[in-house]
Amino acid sequence: MVNRSSTPRTDLPYLRRRVKPPLPAAQPEATANPAAVAPAAPAAQQPAGLVLGRNAPPSAANPRAAKLAARREAARNEDHEVGLLFPAPGIADVFELNLRERVLRLTALESAVGTMVVSGSTAMAWESTRRVVGGADAAGHTAGSPVKTSGNRPLVGYDGTAALVSLRHVRELRRAIFINRSSGTMGVQLFSGATVALPPVAGGIQLVLLVHRIGNVLELRAEPVPEAWEDLQIWQEFDFTMTHQAPAGAYGR
Amino acid sequence: MASLIAGANAALTGENPGLDHVVVGLGWDAIPSHGPAAELVPFAVLCDAGGQALSNDHLVFFNQLVSADASVTFAGDADQEQIDVELGAVPADVAKIVFLVYVDPDVRGRGSFASVRNSHIRVATAENRELVRFDMPAATLDAVTAVIFGELYRHGSEWKFRALGQGYNTGLAGVAKDYGITL
Numbered sequence: 391m392v393n394r395s396s397t398p399r400t401d402l403p404y405l406r407r408r409v410k411p412p413l414p415a416a417q418p419e420a421t422a423n424p425a426a427v428a429p430a431a432p433a434a435q436q437p438a439g440l441v442l443g444r445n446a447p448p449s450a451a452n453p454r455a456a457k458l459a460a461r462r463e464a465a466r467n468e469d470h471e472v473g474l475l476f477p478a479p480g481i482a483d484v485f486e487l488n489l490r491e492r493v494l495r496l497t498a499l500e501s502a503v504g505t506m507v508v509s510g511s512t513a514m515a516w517e518s519t520r521r522v523v524g525g526a527d528a529a530g531h532t533a534g535s536p537v538k539t540s541g542n543r544p545l546v547g548y549d550g551t552a553a554l555v556s557l558r559h560v561r562e563l564r565r566a567i568f569i570n571r572s573s574g575t576m577g578v579q580l581f582s583g584a585t586v587a588l589p590p591v592a593g594g595i596q597l598v599l600l601v602h603r604i605g606n607v608l609e610l611r612a613e614p615v616p617e618a619w620e621d622l623q624i625w626q627e628f629d630f631t632m633t634h635q636a637p638a639g640a641y642g643r
Numbered sequence: 644m645a646s647l648i649a650g651a652n653a654a655l656t657g658e659n660p661g662l663d664h665v666v667v668g669l670g671w672d673a674i675p676s677h678g679p680a681a682e683l684v685p686f687a688v689l690c691d692a693g694g695q696a697l698s699n700d701h702l703v704f705f706n707q708l709v710s711a712d713a714s715v716t717f718a719g720d721a722d723q724e725q726i727d728v729e730l731g732a733v734p735a736d737v738a739k740i741v742f743l744v745y746v747d748p749d750v751r752g753r754g755s756f757a758s759v760r761n762s763h764i765r766v767a768t769a770e771n772r773e774l775v776r777f778d779m780p781a782a783t784l785d786a787v788t789a790v791i792f793g794e795l796y797r798h799g800s801e802w803k804f805r806a807l808g809q810g811y812n813t814g815l816a817g818v819a820k821d822y823g824i825t826l
Binding site: 452454455458459461462465466468469497498499500501502503504505507540541542543549554556557558560561581582606 | 666676677678679680681682684699702704705706707708709713716717718727747748749750751769770771815824825826
């Protein structure tokens with residue numbers, strides 16, 4: 391027997407869903423069962439056809455939530471280059487940076503807490519992420535431009551005979567070099583107390599300490615240069631060009 | 644919006660069904676200074692059931708913007724210090740997330756919370772609807788160099804927030820010791 395009844399079967403759920411709304415026969419049953427009607431009501435308000443993003447959370451439409459999501463996405467990509475670096479020892483693994491062990495890398499936390507103290511250096515130069523370049527020596531001479539941080543301390547500078555880097559503002563630092571013309575060793579100390587040394591001039595070679603930031607980590611390198619080189623030659627070799635603050639009187643000329 | 648006192652807790656997901664994302668904001672006023680100023684650093688630690696940091700990759704602060712599992716993100720900028728937590732993405736082995744602020748231990752004067760006023764922590768939705776807030780009580784904080792403001796923690800299948808306001812005289816070193824962080 392072929393099922394050609396004019397009355398649709400509503401006892402089977404999958405058949406009942408196929409009943410078109412205008413059918414008067416289905417109406418009394420639908421109202422008799424409010425629970426069955428309830429989900430159908432919002433569905434009737436949905437536009438016909440495919441709508442992409444219907445499952446997106448309601449917060450996505452909020453401008454503040456959208457800004458937050460964008461900031462979160464940016465943060466996830468911020469330091470991606472660190473994952474591409476070759477392995478390097480940490481400061482706990484290296485006693486001395488020299489011609490054989492030339493590089494070490496700090497962790498993100500070591501690179502960001504307290505002050506990096508470089509003792510025994512006689513001169514230094516720095517470059518910020520905004521390409522502000524300056525230099526100073528232990529005798530108090532300065533060149534180029536200082537970089538002031540929000541804590542009213544220089545990003546890099548001498549305090550007495552010790553060269554200091556404010557690690558709270560490490561993300562403003564691009565790189566710095568530390569030169570040692572004395573006969574003593576140069577030392578680096580972190581907040582944790584971890585230290586590493588660089589030997590003094592020997593065999594006509596002086597070792598320059600290069601500190602440069604890659605993403606959220608600092609890398610420390612011992613770079614050999616001829617002993618006879620002056621500071622200016624070393625700046626040139628490392629491509630430091632001092633920036634200068636123009637006097638206010640020069641404005642508009 | 645609920646205002647908490649130290650030690651009090653509030654159900655977040657229990658009272659806000661469907662909540663899977665919160666923004667934890669930390670704020671304070673500092674007395675302006677022309678000299679070297681104490682620099683405060685917001686910091687989040689993802690802890691296991693024993694209360695220890697899972698690893699140093701499970702810390703979130705200005706120089707490590709995302710936790711190892713990408714569930715917690717530092718979303719602060721110059722104007723606001725906020726940490727974004729996707730509750731649904733937090734791994735099961737994270738039992739709580741601790742929020743603290745430490746004074747950066749600069750060798751040219753370490754500073755303390757002495758110059759800090761009106762500090763608070765707030766938990767809000769992504770749309771900035773404030774769920775709970777804890778205003779740190781006014782107290783003498785001259786010797787305090789780190790403060791645990793509060794923590795998000797699991798309670799069964801729910802997330803709750805507890806206000807703490809616990810000060811340290813030993814700064815980040817003391818916090819690191821208590822939470823198993825390698826400095």
